[in-house]
Amino acid sequence: MSAPDVIEVLTEAGIYELRTFSGTRYLIDSRLGGSPRYARIPAETAPHMRLDADWHPLQRLECGPIAWADGDFLDRDMIDEEDTAEWCIRVGSSHRLWTTDPQLLHAPLTDKYFVTSTPCVALTVHDEIPAWVPAP
Secondary structure, three states: OEOOOEEEOOOOOOEEEEEEOOOOEEEEEOOOOOOOEEEEEOOOOOOOOOOOOOEEEOOEEEEEEEOEEOOEEOOHHHOOOOOOEEOEEEOOEEEEEEEEOHHHOOOOOOOEEEEEOOOEEEEEEEOOOOOOOOOO
């Protein structure tokens, strides 16, 4: 395992773990060649959502500006709101992960579902899916 600060998910195939400030973990698996997939594993104290603890196609990934560094949140005047990216994960940023929601397939406006993480405090690259993650 290694601990990078930034990963380009579409160009660097692998299994990535984002550990967030809230303790929730997100796993992204981009090894399969097609669209990457993700699983959200909530911390015991975090809100639980109905699509948790299962793998879903990752249709879009948004990386927000860095808002956390050196073990603390940055003051608002230190955050560069323009510093956003797609298909990138990085320490210090919140991330929004999008998938199709099977319960909304016939919704009039959208069938998309997203989750927004608290800032990422650590990234880990795994050689295989960890045992504590549900099998895909």
